[in-house]
Amino acid sequence: MINKLIAKIQKTKAPIVVGLDPMMKFVPEQIRRAAFEEFGETLEGAAEAIWQYNKGIVDAIYDLVPAVKPQIAMYEQFGVPGMIAFQKTVDYCKEKDLVVIGDVKRGDIGSTSEAYAVGHLGKVQVGSKMCGGFDEDFATVNPYLGSDGVRPFLKVCKEEHKGIFVLVKTSNPSSGELQDRLVRAAKGSTAGEDAGDKPLYEIVGSQVAAWGAECMPESGDYSYVGAVVGATYPEQGRILRKIMPRTFILVPGYGVQGGKGADLVYFFNEDGLGAIINSSRGIIAAYQQEKYARFGEAGYAEAAREAVLEMKRDIACALESRG
Amino acid sequence: MINKLIAKIQKTKAPIVVGLDPMMKFVPEQIRRAAFEEFGETLEGAAEAIWQYNKGIVDAIYDLVPAVKPQIAMYEQFGVPGMIAFQKTVDYCKEKDLVVIGDVKRGDIGSTSEAYAVGHLGKVQVGSKMCGGFDEDFATVNPYLGSDGVRPFLKVCKEEHKGIFVLVKTSNPSSGELQDRLVRAAKGSTAGEDAGDKPLYEIVGSQVAAWGAECMPESGDYSYVGAVVGATYPEQGRILRKIMPRTFILVPGYGVQGGKGADLVYFFNEDGLGAIINSSRGIIAAYQQEKYARFGEAGYAEAAREAVLEMKRDIACALESRG
Numbered sequence: 001m002i003n004k005l006i007a008k009i010q011k012t013k014a015p016i017v018v019g020l021d022p023m024m025k026f027v028p029e030q031i032r033r034a035a036f037e038e039f040g041e042t043l044e045g046a047a048e049a050i051w052q053y054n055k056g057i058v059d060a061i062y063d064l065v066p067a068v069k070p071q072i073a074m075y076e077q078f079g080v081p082g083m084i085a086f087q088k089t090v091d092y093c094k095e096k097d098l099v100v101i102g103d104v105k106r107g108d109i110g111s112t113s114e115a116y117a118v119g120h121l122g123k124v125q126v127g128s129k130m131c132g133g134f135d136e137d138f139a140t141v142n143p144y145l146g147s148d149g150v151r152p153f154l155k156v157c158k159e160e161h162k163g164i165f166v167l168v169k170t171s172n173p174s175s176g177e178l179q180d181r182l183v184r185a186a187k188g189s190t191a192g193e194d195a196g197d198k199p200l201y202e203i204v205g206s207q208v209a210a211w212g213a214e215c216m217p218e219s220g221d222y223s224y225v226g227a228v229v230g231a232t233y234p235e236q237g238r239i240l241r242k243i244m245p246r247t248f249i250l251v252p253g254y255g256v257q258g259g260k261g262a263d264l265v266y267f268f269n270e271d272g273l274g275a276i277i278n279s280s281r282g283i284i285a286a287y288q289q290e291k292y293a294r295f296g297e298a299g300y301a302e303a304a305r306e307a308v309l310e311m312k313r314d315i316a317c318a319l320e321s322r323g
Numbered sequence: 324m325i326n327k328l329i330a331k332i333q334k335t336k337a338p339i340v341v342g343l344d345p346m347m348k349f350v351p352e353q354i355r356r357a358a359f360e361e362f363g364e365t366l367e368g369a370a371e372a373i374w375q376y377n378k379g380i381v382d383a384i385y386d387l388v389p390a391v392k393p394q395i396a397m398y399e400q401f402g403v404p405g406m407i408a409f410q411k412t413v414d415y416c417k418e419k420d421l422v423v424i425g426d427v428k429r430g431d432i433g434s435t436s437e438a439y440a441v442g443h444l445g446k447v448q449v450g451s452k453m454c455g456g457f458d459e460d461f462a463t464v465n466p467y468l469g470s471d472g473v474r475p476f477l478k479v480c481k482e483e484h485k486g487i488f489v490l491v492k493t494s495n496p497s498s499g500e501l502q503d504r505l506v507r508a509a510k511g512s513t514a515g516e517d518a519g520d521k522p523l524y525e526i527v528g529s530q531v532a533a534w535g536a537e538c539m540p541e542s543g544d545y546s547y548v549g550a551v552v553g554a555t556y557p558e559q560g561r562i563l564r565k566i567m568p569r570t571f572i573l574v575p576g577y578g579v580q581g582g583k584g585a586d587l588v589y590f591f592n593e594d595g596l597g598a599i600i601n602s603s604r605g606i607i608a609a610y611q612q613e614k615y616a617r618f619g620e621a622g623y624a625e626a627a628r629e630a631v632l633e634m635k636r637d638i639a640c641a642l643e644s645r646g
Contacts, residue, residue: 023434024448024449036450041449041450041451042452042454043447043449043456045449045450046447046449071431071435071438073431073436073438073439073442074438076438076439076442076443076456076457077438077439077442077447077456078442078447078449078454078456079442079454079455079456079457080403083406084403087403105429105430105465106396106428107428108396108428109493109494109498110495111346112344112394112396112397113396115346115394115396115397115399115400116399116400118400119396119400119401119402119405120399124366124400124401126347126365126366126401127355127359127368128364129364129365131364131365131366131369131401131402133366133399133400133401133402133405134402142428142430142465142467143501144465144466144467144501144502145490145493145495145497145498146493146495146499146500146501146502147497147500148495148496148497148498149495167467167468170432170467170468170469171432172432172468172469172471172472173471174468174469174470174471174472175468175469175471176469177530178466178467178469178523178526179469181507181526182506182507183505183507184504184505184506184507184520197507200504200506200523203501204501207500
């Protein structure tokens with residue numbers, strides 16, 4: 001799947017993933033009204049509204065980008081009907097041949113992580129049959145529980161030719177509270193008292209690189225074990241790029257969160273690959289920005305398309321002008 | 324809700340939570356067969372089987388324990404039908420007046436964590452209405468993203484009188500890979516070169532205590548911000564108990580994972596409170612142990628009841644003999 005993602009990035013010339021994180025306040029009035037008329041102001045009504053909204057976006061952008069990243073929390077908040085909308089969105093995007101990165105940030109221990117892995121990336125045994133659950137192409141994984149929590153995902157990825165992106169350095173303001181903590185070098189290291197101390201994200205980055213070395217596809221330069229590193233931390237991105245040379249980096253935080261095109265160059269390798277940049281509300285709610293106001297609510301999908309095209313130019317320009 | 328949990332622990336004399344983590348291999352043949360006859364070997368069939376299995380367990384134990392902890396991964400693996408079984412299980416346990424701890428280990432940034440918080444503990448705005456999603460009483464939360472990821476849960480807990488348990492030191496063998504890393508004291512501290520260095524779990528524990536201090540119920544000694552610390556690490560439990568004196572500790576890892584009654588005393592305060600011990604397969608699949616084999620498959624629920632009673636005696640005995 002990592003090779004499919006890379007091939008699609010090369011074909012579309014867009015190292016871009018569109019975050020399908022529908023919030024009710026993004027959904028145009030007419031879509032909300034139609035959904036509420038059919039299902040009432042209920043979880044079912046909300047789920048119908050976000051599904052119709054997503055469908056409009058996907059129809060408008062699927063030929064421009066390689067991948068989408070639905071954020072499951074935005075669906076899970078609407079309970080079971082929300083999860084049905086998530087499933088519909090995943091299925092529809094796969095029909096459109098988009099690579100689907102489930103932004104689920106799961107992670108648990110042993111058999112529990114295995115259950116998440118089969119539920120999101122694999123198949124689960126039911127009697128004599130194997131059944132697919134949500135069946136995304138990639139999932140994001142939280143590393144706090146250590147390799148017990150990650151290895152079940154690696155196993156399923158290997159069997160199913162899927163992939164993961166492990167959280168390393170997240171884009172949010174408080175990500176440093178734990179991730180930037182300076183960790184002492186292991187005892188018995190030959191280094192002096194300060195030498196060898198590293199921030200926690202570098203340790204996680206090294207682990208991701210090690211897992212990745214075990215998880216290379218039969219051909220190609222990149223592992224199917226990727227990393228998440230926020231666009232809002234370009235300096236850390238530069239360091240992590242070196243620590244994890246064969247790791248694909250999923251980069252959130254572009255646009256609304258403050259990351260700029262020029263900050264992104266550090267996340268790419270010299271082959272022009274190695275990173276895929278996410279934008280969510282900057283694209284799906286573009287029509288609410290002054291810049292795209294001319295599209296109006298009814299033109300929200302066309303505004304999203306225009307925002308993708310502009311993001312593509314911004315990134316291409318930044319990559320061309322790097323030294 | 325923390326006060327309700329404490330009152331129920333005192334009433335049942337059982338600081339015990341039963342983990343409802345149904346795996347298909349635990350479900351008795353007759354329940355599986357009936358479900359597959361009705362729904363086929365499908366996700367719906369699997370979901371029906373685990374729901375009926377859960378119902379039997381809950382009916383057999385609800386008067387003995389204060390709380391249950393469904394592990395959502397075990398439901399999520401069966402896709403949407405699994406999530407329906409999760410919802411049914413939560414609703415049924417609440418009908419039986421059990422406190423429901425959703426073991427969801429969610430955690431994301433800002434508005435995304437807020438979506439998880441409202442989906443699992445609060446209500447979500449749909450048009451002019453507020454709708455409840457999964458609506459557990461407590462949820463487990465992963466702290467890797469920092470306080471941005473936790474604060475939205477605190478807000479919802481305050482509004483809804485709910486609670487969370489933050490992962491601090493998990494029960495699994497590899498939990499130390501990140502959680503035990505020795506973190507350097509902040510620069511500018513007056514401590515010497517080694518003094519003040521702490522393992523990461525202590526730093527997280529201190530954060531939990533600080534969040535907890537902001538989140539005390541109107542009366543009572545314990546915060547509604549709890550912590551998860553594995554029974555398999557009693558020495559760390561002893562330290563964390565001191566760092567977080569007003570924090571309720573959810574303790575997984577008893578029984579099958581290796582934690583023993585005698586290890587548990589360190590997790591309790593001198594008031595005999597402050598901890599609640601989880602057992603999952605040791606109870607729900609007790610009938611598969613030689614010790615309870617006399618109950619047979621058909622008696623799986625009675626075996627679970629017997630296992631709860633024995634666990635209760637083991638913990639009471641350990642608490643009495645400490646000192």
